[in-house]
Amino acid sequence: MRQEVLAMLRSVIGVLIMLTQPVFADPALECGDAGSQVDIGECVAEDEERVEAALAKALSFALDAAEELDEVTGRSAAAPALEAGQKAWEAYRAEHCAFVGATYGGGSGTGIAIRSCWTQLGRARIDELMRYAG
Structure with missing residues (x-):
């Protein structure tokens, strides 16, 4: 019963997280x-902070589900795989967004571009993690 309630709660929270995401794909356009x-x-920095908080929650939900799966199956595979x-993914995001920033040639929009990249990739990661959050 507890697992069913937790699964339902995760689903509801996941939907709420997704519903709070803006319609646009580009945070800089959202803040235009x-x-x-x-x-x-x-504005882009504030968006990034909200996405990072949602990402931490989504990762926590997915990790809880992975640990529960490992417990049920008697294996230790899902949680370590998720953590790895x-x-x-974090290394990819850092390097890719550094590349995006480099394409601005050191111009004044570099910081906005990097933060927008972090936000876009963070949103995509939230969606991916919530698929496995229970």
């Missing part, structure tokens, strides 16, 4: 009405 480039940068995959 913020005003100056400084204002857009602050998360580390690899």
Whole structure:
């Protein structure tokens, strides 16, 4: 019964996380009405913070589900695989977004581009993790 309630709670929270995500794919476009480039940068930073918080929750849900699976099956495979995959994804995101920033040639939009990249990839990772969160 406890597992069923937890699964239902995870599903509801997952839907709520996804519903709170803006419609646009590009955080800089979402913040385009913020005003100056400084204002857009602050808006993108706030978006990134919200996505990072949601990402931590989604990872926690997925890890709980993986640990539960390992417990039920008597194996120790799902949770370590998720943890290794998360580390690899974090390294990919850091390097890819550094590349995206480099394409701005050191211009004033570099920081916005990097933060937007982190946010876009974070949203995609949340969606992926929630598929396995129970």
